Every structure is written in structure tokens, then in C-alpha cells.
Amino acid sequence: MDTCTTCGNSYDKAFTVVTHDGREHIFDSIECAAERIAPRCAHCNCRILGHGVEADSSNYCCASCARAGGLTEIRDRA
Known part of the structure; x- marks a missing residue:
């Protein structure tokens, strides 16, 4: 299981987002992704x-x- 970059939750359906500058973030929800990168x-x-x-x-x-x-x-x- 991966751990969300934003909230620290471990989740088996987490996903990775690579930003335009090459940084990788792992999120457990769209909400956490938006909070971190929007x-x-x-x-x-x-x-x-x-x-x-x-x-x-x-x-x-x-x-x-x-x-x-x-x-x-x-x-x-x-």
C-alpha cells in the first residue's frame, strides 16, 4: 500500500501524479491531490x-x- 503525500493515509488504491517539473506525488483521493497541487x-x-x-x-x-x-x-x- 502506498501512503498519501497530503494526508498520510495508507491506501491500496492510491495513485501517482507526476507534475510538470518531474516531482511525483502519491494520493489516496482527488481531494488530497487538489489540496496539494491545484x-x-x-x-x-x-x-x-x-x-x-x-x-x-x-x-x-x-x-x-x-x-x-x-x-x-x-x-x-x-
């Missing part, structure tokens, strides 16, 4: 689980948060 919104601090918005070296969960962060040109829809 970026946080620069405005509201929530976990970004979808596409989000990346601008000026910051990540935002949505256009509203990007605008609140000073990026006035960001829109949800064109």
Missing part, C-alpha cells in the same frame, strides 16, 4: 480546479476575481 486564486484564495485565468504571473479562478485583482480587460465572454 493553484490558489490570487484574489479569493480558493483552489482553481478548472481552467481559471492566468495573467501577469498570477492565477485567478474566474474573470471576476481577475478584475478585482486589477486586470480590467479580462472578461468571462467576448
